[in-house]
Amino acid sequence: DAGVIQSPRHEVTEMGQEVTLRCKPISGHNSLFWYRQTMMRGLELLIYFNNNVPIDDSGMPEDRFSAKMPNASFSTLKIQPSEPRDSAVYFCASSGTRAGELFFGEGSRLTVL
Amino acid sequence: KNQVEQSPQSLIILEGKNCTLQCNYTVSPFSNLRWYKQDTGRGPVSLTIMTFSENTKSNGRYTATLDADTKQSSLHITASQLSDSASYICVVSVENAGNMLTFGGGTRLMVKP
Numbered sequence: 001d002a003g004v005i006q007s008p009r010h011e012v013t014e015m016g017q018e019v020t021l022r023c024k025p026i027s028g029h030n031s032l033f034w035y036r037q038t039m040m041r042g043l044e045l046l047i048y049f050n051n052n053v054p055i056d057d058s059g060m061p062e063d064r065f066s067a068k069m070p071n072a073s074f075s076t077l078k079i080q081p082s083e084p085r086d087s088a089v090y091f092c093a094s095s096g097t098r099a100g101e102l103f104f105g106e107g108s109r110l111t112v113l
Numbered sequence: 114k115n116q117v118e119q120s121p122q123s124l125i126i127l128e129g130k131n132c133t134l135q136c137n138y139t140v141s142p143f144s145n146l147r148w149y150k151q152d153t154g155r156g157p158v159s160l161t162i163m164t165f166s167e168n169t170k171s172n173g174r175y176t177a178t179l180d181a182d183t184k185q186s187s188l189h190i191t192a193s194q195l196s197d198s199a200s201y202i203c204v205v206s207v208e209n210a211g212n213m214l215t216f217g218g219g220t221r222l223m224v225k226p
Contacts, residue, residue: 004156042202042216042217042218042219043157043202043216043219045214045216056213091156091157093156101147101159101162102157102159102204102214104156104157104158105156106154106155106156107154107155107156
């Protein structure tokens with residue numbers, strides 16, 4: 001299995017631009033998570049989906065952030081408009097039936113200038 | 114409030130030495146506890162899972178312990194290697210709460226030759 005696949009690995013953009021991060025979970029996993037990691041705050045849950053349905057989006061910072069999961073094999077996290085404080089590494093993770101074990105992607109490092 | 118506290122925040126040891134990382138939690142009701150290893154620039158990877166009834170579990174040179182009464186866990190690394198340099202994150206799962214996870218802030222370990 002290729003594991004969780006994220007793209008792009010690195011993104012540099014200017015303030016105000018739209019950013020779209022993509023994730024392909026492990027086949028057969030029914031839960032998908034988006035996390036943000038910074039030095040100051042560690043790993044923070046933004047949103048998670050169960051069977052393609054958003055369950056908890058309380059971690060989404062504000063209306064500039066949105067996430068979709070149109071099918072079991074694809075999810076996007078969109079930031080519009082982006083701001084410098086959004087600079088972080090964004091991780092996608094998926095989980096099967098074994099409670100608590102997350103399989104993380106390699107992350108998307110976002111820099112907003 | 115569910116919380117996971119890890120100590121120390123960072124640690125430097127010499128190659129070949131042992132070390133112990135600590136995790137204290139106030140998560141309730143407790144389901145399980147996982148230790149993840151995160152190499153620089155990579156996503157976290159699960160090392161071990163501890164359930165309520167387990168006191169100790171080993172994975173190669175890594176040994177995790179759990180004291181459910183005091184709500185403490187430790188991760189002991191034996192005969193450290195340079196490749197052990199990473200962040201180690203303690204994650205506690207809430208029982209019957211779907212995928213509710215509480216992350217510790219991590220311990221950054223550096224092994225020097």
